[in-house]
Amino acid sequence: MKNLPFLISGIFATLLFSWMGVVLGTQIQYGDLERSSSELDENGNILSDETLFPEPLVGLAQIGEEVYTEMGCSHCHTQQVRKKGMGSDFERGWGKRQSVARDYILQSRVLLGSYRIGQDLANVGDRDYDRNWHMLHFYNPQITSPNSNMPPYSFLFDYKKIKGQKSLDALDFSMDTSNLYKPEEGFEVVPTTRAKALVEYMMSLNQDYELPEMKFTALE
Ligand code: HEC
Numbered sequence: 001m002k003n004l005p006f007l008i009s010g011i012f013a014t015l016l017f018s019w020m021g022v023v024l025g026t027q028i029q030y031g032d033l034e035r036s037s038s039e040l041d042e043n044g045n046i047l048s049d050e051t052l053f054p055e056p057l058v059g060l061a062q063i064g065e066e067v068y069t070e071m072g073c074s075h076c077h078t079q080q081v082r083k084k085g086m087g088s089d090f091e092r093g094w095g096k097r098q099s100v101a102r103d104y105i106l107q108s109r110v111l112l113g114s115y116r117i118g119q120d121l122a123n124v125g126d127r128d129y130d131r132n133w134h135m136l137h138f139y140n141p142q143i144t145s146p147n148s149n150m151p152p153y154s155f156l157f158d159y160k161k162i163k164g165q166k167s168l169d170a171l172d173f174s175m176d177t178s179n180l181y182k183p184e185e186g187f188e189v190v191p192t193t194r195a196k197a198l199v200e201y202m203m204s205l206n207q208d209y210e211l212p213e214m215k216f217t218a219l220e
Pocket of ligand 1: 068071072073074075077117145151153198
């Protein structure tokens with residue numbers, strides 16, 4: 001084995017080169033990205049008295065991001081709007097512009113996703129759904145979206161007997177015209193903190209801001 005040192009240095013060099021390509025290259029390209037105002041001043045500096053984007057998640061939405069990760073939602077959903085002309089994200093109304101690296105700088109675990117069994121969720125907070133819609137959809141997607149193949153997350157809710165008054169946060173099933181999913185008379189469905197957090201996270205997902213490097217894309 002007189003070539004052992006040569007072999008080991010070869011392995012080391014291969015690992016070093018790939019590390020430089022993947023980690024160092026990316027760090028040099030994106031490492032100093034920070035939050036930015038939509039416009040820059042004439043010297044190309046951030047306007048610090050304007051709102052800086054992306055804005056951090058606040059309150060329950062932060063916990064919701066963890067629930068989203070734990071539940072593996074990103075196995076079926078992406079959070080990245082593709083460039084106009086690549087796919088039909090714009091035509092489907094999934095966003096006003098393509099997503100760029102700066103949109104993700106505050107995320108410790110970037111939830112880009114790779115498969116789209118369901119819609120892209122980068123801008124789901126901008127769609128016409130209220131909190132009760134999301135709750136019913138998580139409790140059982142068949143209520144809001146018949147024939148959906150999204151799994152129900154009913155374990156994030158408590159099914160319980162109404163004691164005295166109905167709970168203030170009990171789900172409103174008036175949308176369930178099929179009457180198949182409504183709780184029985186005298187019972188109610190109440191979201192747990194994790195369900196509430198997930199819904200707040202959904203409501204806060206919104207890339208509805210322009211960045212110096214990416215303005216809204218015009219639809220013909
Ligand atoms: C097995 C794949 C699958 C998984 C896992 C999944 N979804 Fe879905 N999701 C879908 C499909 C398919 C649809 C479209 C039908 C519907 O609305 O239910 C959808 C729709 C949605 C919508 C409505 C989007 C819109 O614009 O109408 C939201 C919000 C959503 N999912 C959130 C989640 C969250 C949060 C999780 C994790 C807790 C999750 N999904 C897990 C497949 C999935």
